Amino acid sequence: MSELGTLLSDTITRLFNDLVTKELIESAEKGAWPDKLWAALEEGGLTLPLVAEAGGGAGGDWRDAHTVVRAAGKHAAPVPLVETIVAGWLLGQAGLDVPLGPLTIAPAHRDERLRLERAGGGWRVHGTATRVPWGAAAGHVVVVGEGGGGTIVALVARGAGAVTADRNLALEPRDTLAFDGAPVVAAAPARVDADAAVLFGAMVRAAQMAGALESLLEQSVRYATERKQFGRPIGNFQAIQHNLAVLAGHVAAAGIAAEHAFVAADRGEPRLAVAAAKVRAGEAAGLGAGIAHQVHGAIGFTYEHSLHFATRRLWSWRAEFGSESQWAQALGGVVASRGAERLWADLTTR
Amino acid sequence: MSVFHFELRDLPPEAEAFRDEVRVFLREALGTRPSVRRARSWGGFDPEFSKKLGARGWIGLTWPKKYGGQERSFLERYVLLEELLAAGAPAGAHWVAERQSGPLLLRFGTEAQRERFLPAIARGELSFAIGMSEPDSGSDLASIRTRAVRQDGGYVVNGTKVWTSNAHRSQYAIALFRTAVVPDKKHEGLSQFLVDLKSPGITIRPIINLAGSHDFNEVVFQDAFVPEDMRVGGEGDGWKQVTTELAFERSGPERYLSSIALILALIDHVGADPDARAAEAVGRLTAQLMTLRQMSLSVAGMLQAGQNPNLEAAVVKDVGTTFEQSVPEVIHALMDLEPTIDSGSDLQQTLGYLVQRAPSFSLRGGTREVLRGIIARGLGLR
Numbered sequence: 001m002s003e004l005g006t007l008l009s010d011t012i013t014r015l016f017n018d019l020v021t022k023e024l025i026e027s028a029e030k031g032a033w034p035d036k037l038w039a040a041l042e043e044g045g046l047t048l049p050l051v052a053e054a055g056g057g058a059g060g061d062w063r064d065a066h067t068v069v070r071a072a073g074k075h076a077a078p079v080p081l082v083e084t085i086v087a088g089w090l091l092g093q094a095g096l097d098v099p100l101g102p103l104t105i106a107p108a109h110r111d112e113r114l115r116l117e118r119a120g121g122g123w124r125v126h127g128t129a130t131r132v133p134w135g136a137a138a139g140h141v142v143v144v145g146e147g148g149g150g151t152i153v154a155l156v157a158r159g160a161g162a163v164t165a166d167r168n169l170a171l172e173p174r175d176t177l178a179f180d181g182a183p184v185v186a187a188a189p190a191r192v193d194a195d196a197a198v199l200f201g202a203m204v205r206a207a208q209m210a211g212a213l214e215s216l217l218e219q220s221v222r223y224a225t226e227r228k229q230f231g232r233p234i235g236n237f238q239a240i241q242h243n244l245a246v247l248a249g250h251v252a253a254a255g256i257a258a259e260h261a262f263v264a265a266d267r268g269e270p271r272l273a274v275a276a277a278k279v280r281a282g283e284a285a286g287l288g289a290g291i292a293h294q295v296h297g298a299i300g301f302t303y304e305h306s307l308h309f310a311t312r313r314l315w316s317w318r319a320e321f322g323s324e325s326q327w328a329q330a331l332g333g334v335v336a337s338r339g340a341e342r343l344w345a346d347l348t349t350r
Numbered sequence: 351m352s353v354f355h356f357e358l359r360d361l362p363p364e365a366e367a368f369r370d371e372v373r374v375f376l377r378e379a380l381g382t383r384p385s386v387r388r389a390r391s392w393g394g395f396d397p398e399f400s401k402k403l404g405a406r407g408w409i410g411l412t413w414p415k416k417y418g419g420q421e422r423s424f425l426e427r428y429v430l431l432e433e434l435l436a437a438g439a440p441a442g443a444h445w446v447a448e449r450q451s452g453p454l455l456l457r458f459g460t461e462a463q464r465e466r467f468l469p470a471i472a473r474g475e476l477s478f479a480i481g482m483s484e485p486d487s488g489s490d491l492a493s494i495r496t497r498a499v500r501q502d503g504g505y506v507v508n509g510t511k512v513w514t515s516n517a518h519r520s521q522y523a524i525a526l527f528r529t530a531v532v533p534d535k536k537h538e539g540l541s542q543f544l545v546d547l548k549s550p551g552i553t554i555r556p557i558i559n560l561a562g563s564h565d566f567n568e569v570v571f572q573d574a575f576v577p578e579d580m581r582v583g584g585e586g587d588g589w590k591q592v593t594t595e596l597a598f599e600r601s602g603p604e605r606y607l608s609s610i611a612l613i614l615a616l617i618d619h620v621g622a623d624p625d626a627r628a629a630e631a632v633g634r635l636t637a638q639l640m641t642l643r644q645m646s647l648s649v650a651g652m653l654q655a656g657q658n659p660n661l662e663a664a665v666v667k668d669v670g671t672t673f674e675q676s677v678p679e680v681i682h683a684l685m686d687l688e689p690t691i692d693s694g695s696d697l698q699q700t701l702g703y704l705v706q707r708a709p710s711f712s713l714r715g716g717t718r719e720v721l722r723g724i725i726a727r728g729l730g731l732r
């Protein structure tokens with residue numbers, strides 16, 4: 001890991017350990033905005049790891065950002081940190097300034113298109129984006145849309161569109177934003193593909209899932225060594241040991257698949273690696289959550305126990321920014337079109 | 351608890367350059383073969399192919415030059431192995447000797463043993479079998495009973511080994527025998543030996559597998575004599591050494607690539623413009639393949655760095671064999687295709703071959719249950 005990556009990793013772990021408590025997540029689930037946590041993240045320079053230092057960021061690459069994203073997933077941080085990281089990068093690559101405060105990205109679905117139209121000296125945005133993470137709470141939405149015959153990245157201020165509030169299984173805000181010629185703060189041609197919001201959204205969700213899976217494994221192993229039945233810790237039983245070994249395999253697979261996608265993003269060719277990561281982490285999410293709950297027994301099924309902070313997120317995240325089936329179809333389509341004889345060569349070109 | 355460490359690895363430029371060289375060689379040496387033959391991979395035993403590879407200096411790539419090696423890196427060796435497997439090369443005549451017998455001799459053998467055996471292995475002339483399991487000892491390897499009793503300059507061996515792959519076409523085996531019975535300490539009193547399979551007192555009988563093929567054997571020792579200078583390592587050090595050997599056996603890319611010929615045949619079959627279901631199936635398999643390659647490469651990186659990735663290797667083998675075994679399932683779920691032996695398409699025959707092979711993937715080199723036990727120990731549960 002780079003020096004910056006190590007620094008970010010140490011800082012974020014310390015910060016989350018201190019601030020992301022059970023009480024904080026519960027209050028966020030009731031709708032409270034965790035302003036102290038957000039302020040600490042901004043002060044620690046953790047919200048914009050990819051933005052150049054001159055622009056107020058940490059000047060890192062995707063691999064550096066990966067440690068922050070994974071930690072956000074592991075600790076179930078109830079803020080749009082990863083969305084802010086992607087949004088900051090999207091603005092940066094389009095040459096736009098990055099505002100302070102929480103950001104989010106839209107659209108979150110492949111089949112949704114937002115349009116940008118010229119109006120006077122500026123742009124206006126049209127169209128509806130459903131289930132935008134923290135769509136109402138974020139200070140700005142970074143939209144990747146079509147306009148002027150190409151792809152445009154636009155910065156849209158909070159309140160510019162009509163909001164229909166909703167949430168995912170983990171009670172994280174997932175709001176529908178309807179733009180009807182809403183004004184745009186700034187816009188510029190993008191140097192990314194038209195589906196960049198979905199692509200990079202899927203990438204960060206894969207790494208968050210890897211982090212949440214790591215948390216499942218840690219909680220499950222701890223519980224299996226503490227909980228006694230039949231006069232011994234349940235972790236002594238081979239049935240439990242083998243299930244946890246399977247969980248460990250999924251944690252490892254999801255983790256390396258996600259990290260590989262971030263490295264591929266640094267090389268400028270993330271598409272196949274992101275697809276693979278979203279598919280693999282999604283499969284691990286379903287199977288891993290099942291094992292973690294089985295090991296925890298009834299206590300893990302209560303709201304009082306904190307296992308569900310990870311599992312409810314996994315159940316939602318695997319479907320966000322494209323499901324496994326959608327990404328698998330995309331990946332399989334590319335592989336089939338290139339043909340069997342190209343597959344191994346493609347897999348081994350980094 | 352942070353016992354698993356899978357760090358992403360980049361291959362160095364020299365390894366990538368070597369990959370191109372290997373591909374050119376394999377194209378020339380193997381030509382075009384149907385999937386059903388490629389599926390045999392290192393299960394295919396072709397001494398001529400192994401000699402060609404040896405002539406290129408590609409057996410024992412990492413070994414010291416004085417023993418016939420090239421002193422190249424473990425990552426270059428990794429590239430060679432994955433290219434052989436991806437091409438389905440018939441590498442079985444040297445696979446075991448290169449993977450575990452040679453490295454075992456390098457680590458624990460005498461100078462005389464190294465000089466005698468390693469150059470011949472590197473030339474592709476010597477095949478090795480593995481004498482570990484016995485009729486009453488499989489996963490509980492330390493319970494083996496084949497006795498080696500000291501007698502005038504060597505040992506007299508009595509007992510039976512089973513599942514000994516290629517014993518009928520290999521010159522040597524490295525076998526684990528009991529040299530002492532230590533009450534209540536079954537891991538003690540074990541020693542490893544180089545066994546000349548043509549020696550008097552050794553009978554090799556075929557064990558035919560469920561598909562009717564003859565790969566493995568029963569090897570019976572009746573007062574067979576093994577000279578003292580054929581003992582590998584110290585008397586009683588067998589358990590420690592065999593654990594090292596098993597780590598060599600478990601850590602390679604052959605633990606996730608066994609079904610790649612079937613995946614490639616499936617991609618050919620669904621064509622360039624598959625329907626959504628077929629595309630999804632191919633995509634899911636590709637996602638697993640990409641992920642397992644990164645995991646396997648990570649283990650290779652740990653070996654290169656001189657670390658001991660036993661735990662990570664167990665994880666890759668468990669996840670990898672589960673994946674290998676899932677490929678026929680994916681095909682059955684996707685399409686109406688009967689697995690065949692003689693008739694049918696190349697895809698049908700490849701499916702027929704691998705469906706019948708797949709049960710062995712999670713048995714050979716340590717069962718799934720043994721590996722999960724190792725992983726559980728790593729997690730602190732045992």
